Every structure is written in structure tokens, then in C-alpha cells.
Amino acid sequence: MxxxxxxxxxxxxxxxxxxxxxxxxxxxxxxxxxxxxxxxxxxxxxxxxxxxxxxxxxxxxxxxxxxxxxxxxxxxxxxxxxxATDSMRIGITGVPGAGKSTFIEAFGSLITNKGHKLAVLAIDPSSEKSKGSILGDKTRMETLCNDPNAFIRPSPSSGSLGGVARKTRESIILCEAAGYDVIFIETVGVGQSETAVHSMSDFFLLLMLAGAGDELQGIKRGIMEMSDLIAITKSDGNNREKATLARALYKNALHLFPPTDSGWEPTAVTTSSVTREGLEDVLEIIHKYFELTRANGYYLNKRREQSRYWMYETIQEDLRNRFYENEVVKSNLGHYENMVLEGKLSSFAAAGELIEKYNSTHKHNI
Amino acid sequence: MxxxxxxxxxxxxxxxxxxxxxxxxxxxxxxxxxxxxxxxxxxxxxxxxxxxxxxxxxxxxxxxxxxxxxxxxxxxxxxxxxxATDSMRIGITGVPGAGKSTFIEAFGSLITNKGHKLAVLAIDPSSEKSKGSILGDKTRMETLCNDPNAFIRPSPSSGSLGGVARKTRESIILCEAAGYDVIFIETVGVGQSETAVHSMSDFFLLLMLAGAGDELQGIKRGIMEMSDLIAITKSDGNNREKATLARALYKNALHLFPPTDSGWEPTAVTTSSVTREGLEDVLEIIHKYFELTRANGYYLNKRREQSRYWMYETIQEDLRNRFYENEVVKSNLGHYENMVLEGKLSSFAAAGELIEKYNSTHKHNI
Known part of the structure; x- marks a missing residue:
């Protein structure tokens, strides 16, 4: 087998x-x-x-x-x-219902058919509770799961966002060393996890549904402005016209955003995981992005900056864990948080007292 | 005097x-x-x-x-x-050249004329170096500086963003206790400081210039999506038509964004600090926002959440300072950062070794 x-x-x-x-x-x-x-x-x-x-x-x-x-x-x-190979790290997020798993299945197969080796990773700190991670549902990605050129790994299922993100970022390095030259890092479109995905991707793809109404519920504000490409999914059948209209609207909106540091101009396309409409376009756009950013130095610079960022982020995560796992802090935190929420103590006084308690549990040698 | x-x-x-x-x-x-x-x-x-x-x-x-x-x-x-009074905390940022100081001068005077007491604070961690803080240039705010109902305080000029933000947030509490019922917290539209301002404001106002070209340079992506109101400034003379067009464009773009947690629908207006066009509109919109969010509970909830946020933020700032001010860390940080930037060491290994060095400088009693 x-x-x-x-x-x-x-x-x-x-x-x-x-x-x-x-x-x-x-x-x-x-x-x-x-x-x-x-x-x-x-x-x-x-x-x-x-x-x-x-x-x-x-x-x-x-x-x-x-x-x-x-x-x-x-x-x-x-x-x-x-x-590490000269890989393409592509962050993928989308509104609930945008069909992320079918998109990844269809687009991923296109990529492996072109001779690439594809690793699909995920950041979803909530997966343990909500089981909401699309990668948890591997039945939706049958083709990719059986594709010898695809490696699929569900999100680490426990720990804080920082911890989960660190694990995913380390996994990217291992996958690249194993020869995977295209990495998808997917996340559900809620919470802070997009920022984490963004901080380890070269290219950020946002999947959207046509119609900017209730469908947008659940996606965090600010995501749109960090996207390099918006793909309007499910552009097939009766939905095709609506999707084309949405694409025009988003394209206009993207023009109003401040220019990107990469010099790239984010755009919008329509796609269908059923008819495969637009999937080649997405790949072509991604290739153009990498061509541009590899030529202007942004690709390498961003990678270096991301490495630096993750060094500092890891330090912070460790300092934080050490503090919040301290027994004295643990047993007092709830009380102080309540005092602050009830307006009985200022945020700063509460923080100060907790830190004092924490410091009393260890002393500096120097 | x-x-x-x-x-x-x-x-x-x-x-x-x-x-x-x-x-x-x-x-x-x-x-x-x-x-x-x-x-x-x-x-x-x-x-x-x-x-x-x-x-x-x-x-x-x-x-x-x-x-x-x-x-x-x-x-x-x-x-x-x-x-603390039942105040309105209004965050104000804008693209360079949008005329923040003249806007604050004109809009602030309108507010004090209505019988409010106005405090103008700032977060600008860079002010010491760049002298870029508009409040540093008090000559541009002559009327407000001499207004007995206005209290103007430049940004704390030194320290990290976290430190500067903490100081500004504490100052808000003091100003409110002194009877200032409208607080402006202004920042220059670059870097991370908008997020800090956003985290201590009830309402976030973004000042934009007509024409979405080079003028947008310098404003951080993501700001637009956190705005409750976009005011297109300098809508006077020859610029008026362009401003009106820009307003329509931004209004459309705002509709494409995901809904806000507050239930508020962000909008766009045109203003002129010269003809005073639109200033009354801005105030009316702000009043509507507060009416809505005070009625639906968002106002109080957000304030409570912000207090909690600042407690955790202050703890983090302290842990961070303690780490980066440690002599052993100080003397090793540069070396490790270079190793990471040159790809010789993973971000995580570098962080791990720095933390080990740090921990060796103190020991836990429990």
C-alpha cells in the first residue's frame, strides 16, 4: 500500500x-x-x-x-x-463555507500534476475542541491524500496559538528538507491564526464567497488587507454571475488599500473547484508573485525578517508560559482579572501586583 | 495668564x-x-x-x-x-499629509464649543527621533492650546511602543478623572502604534486624502479595516470634487469588509478644516456610534475587554523588558540574531539558547 x-x-x-x-x-x-x-x-x-x-x-x-x-x-x-528548497510557502484562509478543503484538493492536485511536491500543513489551535480543521476531515481530500507527491499533516491539536504556530513553522522546515517545494499553510478564517500563518507564508491567499453579506461573518477584519490574492470560490452554475460581480467589487476595493511592501498589486479571481475554472489563473498569479518578489529581493528579505520575528516570538512564548504556569500566578490570576473587569483595580496595578508575586518566587543570581 | x-x-x-x-x-x-x-x-x-x-x-x-x-x-x-466619566475616547490616525493637526484643531474647537472638555493625548514612540508628532508642533494648534476647555499633552517621548502606550492609557484615566469627557488619542499613521491606539479607544477615526495613490504610502495595511469612520480631509477648493469621489469609493469598499463586532456600519465623509465642511457630520456620526454601542452593551464590554487586555499587555511588557535588559541576553542577542538572519541557526534553536542563558542568571525558589 x-x-x-x-x-x-x-x-x-x-x-x-x-x-x-x-x-x-x-x-x-x-x-x-x-x-x-x-x-x-x-x-x-x-x-x-x-x-x-x-x-x-x-x-x-x-x-x-x-x-x-x-x-x-x-x-x-x-x-x-x-x-531547504527554494520553496513557495502559501498561506490559505477563507470564510467559513468558502470550500477551503475542496479548493485545496482541486488546486493541490493541479500543483502536483505540474510536477511539484506539495505539503499541506495547518494552524488551527481550536481543532481539538471544535474539530473544525478541514484537514481533520480527510475524506474531503481523497485524491490528495492518495497522491504520492502530496504530504498532508493536520494541525497540531493542542496548545496555545503561539505553540501551535511554532510547531507548524518547524514542520515547514522539515517538509522543505524532504523536497516539498510548495507548502500550503491553511487556517480557519477566525481568530488570530491568520496573522500567524501570514508570518510564515510568502504569499497569502484569501478564499471568499460571492455576496458580501452574512458570509463574511466569522472572518476577522484586517485579513483582506493582508491578502495577495482573493479567490472568489464556487463560481459555477447559478453562482457564476454573482461571483464575477464580487470579483469586480473586490478588485476595486483592493485598489483603495495602501501599497504592499512587496510591490505586488493584490488582485481578485473567480474559481470553481468543480469546473476547475480559475485554478490555472491562481497558479499563474502565484508564479508571477514569486517572479516579482524573487527579483526585487522581497522574497529573501521577508524570509529573513520572518526568521527574526520567530526568534523573538519564541522567546516571548517561553517567557509567557513560564509566567502563566507559575503556581502563585495561577492561583491569583483569576482574582486580579476580576478586579480589573469590575473596574476596582487599574490594569497596571493588577499587572504590577501579579509580577511582584511572580518575582518573589525566584531570584536573580546576577 | x-x-x-x-x-x-x-x-x-x-x-x-x-x-x-x-x-x-x-x-x-x-x-x-x-x-x-x-x-x-x-x-x-x-x-x-x-x-x-x-x-x-x-x-x-x-x-x-x-x-x-x-x-x-x-x-x-x-x-x-x-x-472616570462616561467619556468618549476617540482614536485618530491618518496618512501623512492628511492634515491631522489642523483637523484636530478645527474639530477639537467644535467639540469644546459644544460645552465638552477635551483632552488630546498621543502615542508616538518615534517622536523623540523624528519629532514627527503633530502635538510636538503646538504652533499648528494655537486655538486649542489657548482653549481653557482643552488639555493637550504630547506623546511620552521615550521607550518602547508598549511603554509609551501604557503611559498614554494611564493618562486617559487621569484626564477623565479631571472631568475631560472627550479624549482624542492621536497617532502618526505608521508602524504598530495604531493598534495600540485602537486598543484604548472607543471609536477609531481615519483621516485620508482624496486619491488613493502615493498618498497611501506610509499607512499600514489593516488600518482601514479597524476604522469606524473615514474622513476624507481637505475637501475644499479644487480638491472638493476629488474628495467627494473618494468618499464614494471608500464607502463602497467599507461595505465589502466583514461586519464589525459593535454592530456599527463604518462610513466615509468629506471634511475641510478650512471651510469646516463635514465637521458637524463627524461629530454627529460619533454621537450615533456612542448611542448605538452604549445601548447594545458593546461600549462597556469593549472597555472591560480593553482593561483585561492591558493587564496582560503590561505583564508581557514587563517580562520582555526584564529579559532584554538582562546583561547576558544583551551581550548575546546580536550574535544569535545574525545567525538566524544568515540561516545558520533556526529561529527556535536561537531562542532556546538565549532563554537557557537567561535562565542560568536566576533560579526559582519554588
Missing amino acids: QENGFESALKVNEGVDQPPVVNPYLGNFYKKNRTRLLTEEEYVNGIKAGNTTILSQAITLVESSLPEHRELAQKIISRCIHF | QENGFESALKVNEGVDQPPVVNPYLGNFYKKNRTRLLTEEEYVNGIKAGNTTILSQAITLVESSLPEHRELAQKIISRCIHF
Whole structure:
């Protein structure tokens, strides 16, 4: 059987990150077949050779909360960072109902048919609760799931947005080292996760439905202005005329936005995952974007800036975790938050008192 | 002579926050006239009585970097928080050249003429370097500077954005306790400062010029989508027709944005600070906004959320400062940042090593 990313992801997910599954029907099957840890060398070589099972296992290490896994993961990443291809990292988000999974299925297949190797990753901190991640529903991406040139990995399902985003960004590096030259990073169009996706993508694609009414509910304001391309989806059948009109409206609106730092002029297209209308256009536009930004230096500059950004972001995430996981802070936070919400204490006084309590739990040597 | 906020701000600025000024022309004049610190009681009573000199001095304490000043400031704020009026906090930003200062001068005068007390504050972390803050140029706001019902305070001129924003937000509380029921918080339309202004305003006003070309350069993408009202300025003389056209374009574009959480529908107007066209409209729109959001509960909810946000933001700022001011971190940061920028080390490995170095400088008691 063809081993693909999604299957192997499921397989290795137990064993490394989670307690052994004791399914009454399976007995100790999973426990017995627990995947052993490979050596750093084996992981790196496996990834370089494009072995998706090993790639999946390495990503599982990235997602693990065990310190020894994290440490091994860091070693692997530090070596893989040097094999990164000249990839295209494409962030994809969209309004609920825009048909993100069918779009990714159709557009992704187009991309692998052109000879690219495609990795589909996701940032969806809410997936554990809402099960809303489209990648959780792999039945909608049957073609791509069985495509040997596609590697699909669901969102890390637990942790804060910062933690989830870090894991996804590290996974990008591993996928690129494994030869995937097109990376989709998808997210559901709510919350802060688009900003995280934007901060690790070269190109940002927004999927929209025709009709700017209720359909927009759920997408965060500000997303439109960070998009490099708006694709109006479901432009087929009766909907085609409406989609064409929407495209014209969005194109006009995009002209009113301040110019992008990249020198790129964002535009809008209509697409259909059924008739495949517009999918070639999307790819052509993406290629044009990369041509422009590779020529004017923006591509490399942005990548460097993103790396710097993620260094600072990771530091912040760590400082934050250390603070909020402190027992004294934990047991006092609710009280202070209530005082602030009720207007009994200023935000600053509350913060000051919490910090004082936190500092009293450790002391500086220097 | 009528004492106004700006003058007294200048007067008390030395003495508290800065080393004594030894101006060769003035000798020790300033030093001798150094403002003495009042008691907590005196500050609170002075502020409640609407004494602008004392208000200015209290804001200077807020801006001070001396721990004893900050502590006194916190005590004052904690008491003033209970006298806050049912104010309107209006964030104002705009593209360079949109005429923010003349707008604030004209619109502010309209507001005080209606019997309101107006405080104009600013967030401009760059003001020290660029001197770009419009409030630094008080000559452009002569009327307002001499208006007994207006209190004008330039942006705190040093520190990180987080620090500057905190100071401005604390100043809002003091101004409201002093009876100012309309607060303008202005910022230059670049960088991250709009987000900070947005996070402490009830209403966000964006000033734009007609013609969506080069004039947009310098304003950050995403600002338009956080605006409650876009005012096209300089709608006078030859420019009037262009402004009217721009207004129609922006109105259309605003309709394409996702709905606001407030239930408010952002709109666009044309204004002129010369002919005063549209200024009454702006005020009327603002009143409608407050009517709507006070009725539907959004006003109070947003204020509460902002307070919570600022508590967490202040904690973060403190953790960050503590980290980046650590000597070991300071002396290693540049090296790691370069390694990351040159692609020699992953963002995460660099962050990890810096954090390890930082942690080695202090230990937890528990």
C-alpha cells in the first residue's frame, strides 16, 4: 500500500506524544507496535531521502511536549534548515463555507500534476475542541491524500496559538528538507491564526464567497488587507454571475488599500473547484508573485525578517508560559482579572501586583 | 495668564522625569524652580478639581522612569479610576499629509464649543527621533492650546511602543478623572502604534486624502479595516470634487469588509478644516456610534475587554523588558540574531539558547 503522509501521521501520533491507546477492540495492539525513536542521523537521512514515514515521525517529535523529544527535534531542524528548497510557502484562509478543503484538493492536485511536491500543513489551535480543521476531515481530500507527491499533516491539536504556530513553522522546515517545494499553510478564517500563518507564508491567499453579506461573518477584519490574492470560490452554475460581480467589487476595493511592501498589486479571481475554472489563473498569479518578489529581493528579505520575528516570538512564548504556569500566578490570576473587569483595580496595578508575586518566587543570581 | 495643559506639561516635565536642565543662558533657573512632589492626596484632589497643573504633574509621574514616581502614580491612578466619566475616547490616525493637526484643531474647537472638555493625548514612540508628532508642533494648534476647555499633552517621548502606550492609557484615566469627557488619542499613521491606539479607544477615526495613490504610502495595511469612520480631509477648493469621489469609493469598499463586532456600519465623509465642511457630520456620526454601542452593551464590554487586555499587555511588557535588559541576553542577542538572519541557526534553536542563558542568571525558589 502506498504510504502517504496522512496515514503515517496517524500511525506515529500515538507512541510518541500520547499515552498508549488501549482500545477495547484492539487490545494492546498499538502499545505493542509503538514506534521506536530513531537516531538524529536516521531522521535527517530519512527526511533528506523524502521518506514520508520518517518525516511524519520527525514532525511528531516537533509536536511532542516531552523535553527529550523537543531536544532531538531541534537537532534535526538545525540540520534540515540547510537543505531547504527554494520553496513557495502559501498561506490559505477563507470564510467559513468558502470550500477551503475542496479548493485545496482541486488546486493541490493541479500543483502536483505540474510536477511539484506539495505539503499541506495547518494552524488551527481550536481543532481539538471544535474539530473544525478541514484537514481533520480527510475524506474531503481523497485524491490528495492518495497522491504520492502530496504530504498532508493536520494541525497540531493542542496548545496555545503561539505553540501551535511554532510547531507548524518547524514542520515547514522539515517538509522543505524532504523536497516539498510548495507548502500550503491553511487556517480557519477566525481568530488570530491568520496573522500567524501570514508570518510564515510568502504569499497569502484569501478564499471568499460571492455576496458580501452574512458570509463574511466569522472572518476577522484586517485579513483582506493582508491578502495577495482573493479567490472568489464556487463560481459555477447559478453562482457564476454573482461571483464575477464580487470579483469586480473586490478588485476595486483592493485598489483603495495602501501599497504592499512587496510591490505586488493584490488582485481578485473567480474559481470553481468543480469546473476547475480559475485554478490555472491562481497558479499563474502565484508564479508571477514569486517572479516579482524573487527579483526585487522581497522574497529573501521577508524570509529573513520572518526568521527574526520567530526568534523573538519564541522567546516571548517561553517567557509567557513560564509566567502563566507559575503556581502563585495561577492561583491569583483569576482574582486580579476580576478586579480589573469590575473596574476596582487599574490594569497596571493588577499587572504590577501579579509580577511582584511572580518575582518573589525566584531570584536573580546576577 | 491662563494656565493650559501644554504649558504646564512643559513646565513640570523637567524636575520630575529628567536630570536638571543646566541651560547656559538660564543658569540654574530650572533647577531652583524644580517642582516639588505633592502628596497622593494633593494629586487626587487637584485632579478631581480639574487643576491642569496638577493633572500635568501627575501625568509626568506616570511617564517617569523612577520607581518611586511610578509607585505614587499607581496610587493616584487606582483612586482616579473611580472618578472616570462616561467619556468618549476617540482614536485618530491618518496618512501623512492628511492634515491631522489642523483637523484636530478645527474639530477639537467644535467639540469644546459644544460645552465638552477635551483632552488630546498621543502615542508616538518615534517622536523623540523624528519629532514627527503633530502635538510636538503646538504652533499648528494655537486655538486649542489657548482653549481653557482643552488639555493637550504630547506623546511620552521615550521607550518602547508598549511603554509609551501604557503611559498614554494611564493618562486617559487621569484626564477623565479631571472631568475631560472627550479624549482624542492621536497617532502618526505608521508602524504598530495604531493598534495600540485602537486598543484604548472607543471609536477609531481615519483621516485620508482624496486619491488613493502615493498618498497611501506610509499607512499600514489593516488600518482601514479597524476604522469606524473615514474622513476624507481637505475637501475644499479644487480638491472638493476629488474628495467627494473618494468618499464614494471608500464607502463602497467599507461595505465589502466583514461586519464589525459593535454592530456599527463604518462610513466615509468629506471634511475641510478650512471651510469646516463635514465637521458637524463627524461629530454627529460619533454621537450615533456612542448611542448605538452604549445601548447594545458593546461600549462597556469593549472597555472591560480593553482593561483585561492591558493587564496582560503590561505583564508581557514587563517580562520582555526584564529579559532584554538582562546583561547576558544583551551581550548575546546580536550574535544569535545574525545567525538566524544568515540561516545558520533556526529561529527556535536561537531562542532556546538565549532563554537557557537567561535562565542560568536566576533560579526559582519554588
